Amino acid sequence: MNVLLAGLNHRTAPVEVRERFAFPEEELPQALDALRSIEGVREALVLSTCNRVEITLSLNGGPSALPALKEFLTSARHADLATLEPHLYVLEDEAAIRHLFRVASSLDSMVVGEPQILGQLKAAYSVAKDRGAVNSFLDAVLGRAFNVAKRVRTETEIGRSAVSISYAAIELARQIFGDLKNRKVLLVGAGKMADLAARHLRRAGCGQILVTNRTHARAAELARQVEGTVTDYPTFRERLTEVDIVITSSGVTDYLLRVADMKRAMAARRNRSMFLIDIAVPRNVEPAVNDLESVYLYDIDDLGRAVEQNLAARQKEAGEAERLIEEEVRRLIDRLKVREIAPTIVSLQQHLESMAQGELEKVRPKLGEMTPQQQQAIDAYTRGLLNKIAHAPLTELRRAASAPEGESVIALIRRLFRLDE
DSSP, X not given: OOEEEEEEETTTSOXXXXXXXXXXXXXXXXXXXXXXXXXXXXXXXXXXXXXXXXXXXXXXXXXXXXXXXXXXXXXXXXXXXXHHGGGOEEEEHHHXXXXXXXXXXXXXSSSXXXXXHHHHHHHHHHHHHHTTOOOHHHHHHXXXXXXXXXXXHHHSOTXXXXXXXXXXXXXXXXXXXXXXXXXXXXXXXXSHHHHHHHHHHHHTTOSEEEEEOSSHHHHXXXXXXXXXXXXXXXXXXXXXXXXXXXXXXXXXXXXXXXXXXXXXXXXXXXXXXXXXXXXXXXXXXXXXXXXXXXXXXXXXXXXHHHHHHHHHHHHHHHHHHHHHHHHHHHHHHHHHHHHHHXXXXXXXXXXXXXXXXXXXXXXXXXXXXXXXXXXXXXXXXXXXXXXXXXXXXXXXXXXXXXXXXXXXXXXXXXXXXXXXX
């Protein structure tokens, strides 16, 4: 098959090394051109994300392309081998294909089951395809990888449970309210956690998002990004009567919401349910608020436990996903091996046919004029003889497609019948 994959990821290299060898998107076309200029390289793919840098090559055979690939990585990223080699992993043929399937299916990700890596791999494929760096072989491998990833998503639960604090908060809100389209949310604080929660809310189709923060400009920026509305920080408690979900992530050191605040809000709401998510440390909401009727309060520890349970569930599903991937790897390997012997089968058939026609042309003048029946008989005899001669080598070629010694069998048959001359 001649597939070579080399790279480094979050398991093998610290972030400062990954940053050193990462390829900006605008440099990918030139990188692909440089890789394809390496002797013996037919196709190339570069996958560069915050957690991994991987290069996949399909080769023509011959001398190993690994030294040239290392040279490319070090020269392109202005580094030395001493920086690269301790963190580099190298996979070939079946192992490389299995790795691509696992990456596409998010089994090799920092967070198992996260969906972003599949999109990143598809984007890398698109760049390589547009540049002419991916053709028939890697096309087949990557197309199968994308289908495998879809199958893993469809047939397992690996991506269906929240594994981030902010996303777990939104999933809990769904459990309480169901559809979030008609729900109004108040975000108190506009830091990273609030930003992530707001984006999840927007994707969930939340009806209206109010944002407040001690720094008005930060609140305005977050509101702009999620198509929300800014509410003044000094008076945000007055909006509690109209919101269904409150997410607090402010950096203050005292409680922003106390039992008295929530009692007033719930009385005005006539005890319609309210969901409070306190993801701040120190906490923004007085814990006793959870004792009020129709108030559901979760803090970061509650969400953390939910995330741990979901991560454990994903790891359990990963076992089933690995089984599916192994099944798909075997299926693709068998197809690729059959495809590898197809040129030899065609060459052998053409070679024997050419020999037969040559011999017929020599003997035909000696036979004189023949009737159509005689001509048909000679043709039938010739075909039968060719089939008998070809039967054993063709059988061995097809068997060799899935045999460990397949390459040597193919080489022997090509040599015996002089197919390379």
